[in-house]
């Protein structure tokens with residue numbers, strides 16, 4: 419941090435401010451369902467992105483942009499495409515990206531991620547999967563196809579005891595193109611490297 423160029427430090431400070439604002443808003447209004455990845459699992463996502471140094475990242479499930487901001491903070495040169503089906507949330511995320519000064523490198527695609535993964539062209543260096551859990555299995559193979567070899571698929575909430583996630587764990591751990599580690603942090607994250 420001490421040797422970080424001033425501009426990079428300033429960019430990260432702006433992102434941090436918006437991240438804190440979203441965390442504070444969640445605490446202040448618990449009645450609003452705001453299932454962000456949060457700071458603890460966010461750190462796992464951040465470290466994965468720092469390691470991969472993605473030039474192109476894909477996120478499925480934007481909500482208000484919290485996790486996309488973590489990806490933007492991890493690598494200042496990463497172009498991020500994030501997919502959200504709810505247009506109002508997508509607009510809120512765009513405002514957060516503007517406030518954080520990163521709207522030039524985060525594109526929000528409004529639509530169904532299940533369709534988007536079939537239409538998009540890869541390769542991506544990192545994919546973060548965080549849509550409704552019932553749809554994880556359906557998009558898994560398309561996510562793998564969009565990743566470059568050596569790229570990483572991060573999936574949130576994988577240790578929740580729900581049939582859909584049980585099946586996702588089974589598939590991601592036995593996938594012939596992936597080497598997967600499940601991190602026991604909160605309700606779990608899987609980190610899968612494409613072989």
Ligand SMILES: C[S@@+](CC[C@H](N)C(=O)[O-])C[C@H]1O[C@@H](n2cnc3c(N)ncnc32)[C@H](O)[C@@H]1O
Pocket residue numbers: 453454455456478479480481482483484485486501502503504507529530531532548549550553
């Ligand atoms: C758990 S939240 C995402 C949280 C966000 N990744 C974060 O940590 O800040 C899930 C989001 O995915 C969106 N979503 C769910 N299913 C979707 C789908 N099939 N296509 C696009 N967005 C979807 C929901 O509207 C919701 O905003």
